Amino acid sequence: MGAIVTIGVVGAGQMGHGIAHVMALAGYNVMLNDIDPDRVMAAVTSIENNMGRQVAKGIITQTAMTTALARISRAENFSMFADCDLVIESATENQALKKKIFAELSGILKKEALMATNTSSISITGLAASSDRPDRFIGLHFMNPVPMMQLVEIIRGIATSKETFEAAKAIVERLNKTMAVSEDFPAFIVNRVLMPMLNEAIYTLYEGVGTVEAIDTGMKLGANHPMGPLELADFIGLDTCLAIMQVLYEGLADSKYRPCPLLVKYVEAGWLGRKTGRGFYDYSGAAPVPTR
Ligand code: NAD
Numbered sequence: 001m002g003a004i005v006t007i008g009v010v011g012a013g014q015m016g017h018g019i020a021h022v023m024a025l026a027g028y029n030v031m032l033n034d035i036d037p038d039r040v041m042a043a044v045t046s047i048e049n050n051m052g053r054q055v056a057k058g059i060i061t062q063t064a065m066t067t068a069l070a071r072i073s074r075a076e077n078f079s080m081f082a083d084c085d086l087v088i089e090s091a092t093e094n095q096a097l098k099k100k101i102f103a104e105l106s107g108i109l110k111k112e113a114l115m116a117t118n119t120s121s122i123s124i125t126g127l128a129a130s131s132d133r134p135d136r137f138i139g140l141h142f143m144n145p146v147p148m149m150q151l152v153e154i155i156r157g158i159a160t161s162k163e164t165f166e167a168a169k170a171i172v173e174r175l176n177k178t179m180a181v182s183e184d185f186p187a188f189i190v191n192r193v194l195m196p197m198l199n200e201a202i203y204t205l206y207e208g209v210g211t212v213e214a215i216d217t218g219m220k221l222g223a224n225h226p227m228g229p230l231e232l233a234d235f236i237g238l239d240t241c242l243a244i245m246q247v248l249y250e251g252l253a254d255s256k257y258r259p260c261p262l263l264v265k266y267v268e269a270g271w272l273g274r275k276t277g278r279g280f281y282d283y284s285g286a287a288p289v290p291t292r
Pocket of ligand 1: 012090091093097119143275
């Protein structure tokens with residue numbers, strides 16, 4: 001397997017820009033793509049701001065920041081990925097959309113290039129089957145915010161080769177992150193455990209057991225969680241939370257994973273959490289204010 005020098009990233013949302021950030025700092029060339037060109041512009045600005053904070057805190061040097069930023073370029077379309085050694089897909093959590101992306105990339109990427117997905121829940125085997133290279137396809141599940149979170153889950157599809165797995169492990173090592181290997185089951189390890197807890201917190205709100213503030217304070221001070229579950233759901237994105245619950249519910253065919261109707265309603269309203277300025281909290285002021 002050839003050396004990985006250039007990495008394409010599809011989807012420049014909150015995860016895509018974090019992935020670009022850590023990859024560029026680790027010395028990879030990064031090409032960033034999004035269906036919405038404004039998102040790529042916003043992503044580059046966020047990366048600059050976030051690296052600037054890392055410089056101010058003494059985590060990285062100014063030189064490392066300047067060099068890393070110079071390694072990031074924009075890819076207006078997938079044809080610009082022709083020379084990439086790896087493409088990581090981090091677009092919206094939707095199986096049909098991701099399958100379409102991998103089918104399209106198949107005709108463009110060089111034969112030896114690897115494909116990875118940052119999906120939080122969707123079958124790696126199923127996504128790999130939409131590509132022309134299921135053996136060179138893997139799940140690389142980063143955590144949010146990528147520059148700060150230590151874990152990367154690695155998930156092999158049924159056809160993923162040993163060489164692809166080794167290449168993925170080497171990338172995680174080069175990022176100085178820690179991996180947890182998960183089998184390819186709905187939502188893998190982290191979200192299989194985390195997401196039903198967040199969904200339950202939303203049920204607790206829906207049933208009137210407590211207010212937003214009481215639920216979050218309860219779990220922060222009572223269970224020693226750094227963020228309350230509703231605050232965390234807003235941070236992840238309520239559309240992503242709902243998509244993951246749907247994958248768990250359908251994939252494991254068990255009613256215990258039923259998405260809370262209040263979560264569905266918030267997503268229908270377009271209240272997706274921090275990224276849209278409103279979720280279980282309103283983020284328009286200086287400090288978040290509970291919305292219920
Ligand atoms: P996001 O909404 O911030 O970003 C998604 C981006 O994908 C948007 O910018 C959108 O324009 C873009 N996009 C949609 N369709 C596209 C296409 N066809 N081609 C190119 N770009 C396209 O969402 P996010 O939180 O960054 O999530 C992205 C992925 O990462 C999802 O699979 C999600 O499950 C996963 N993930 C999310 C988190 C989290 O905490 N938010 C954590 C780990 C993994």
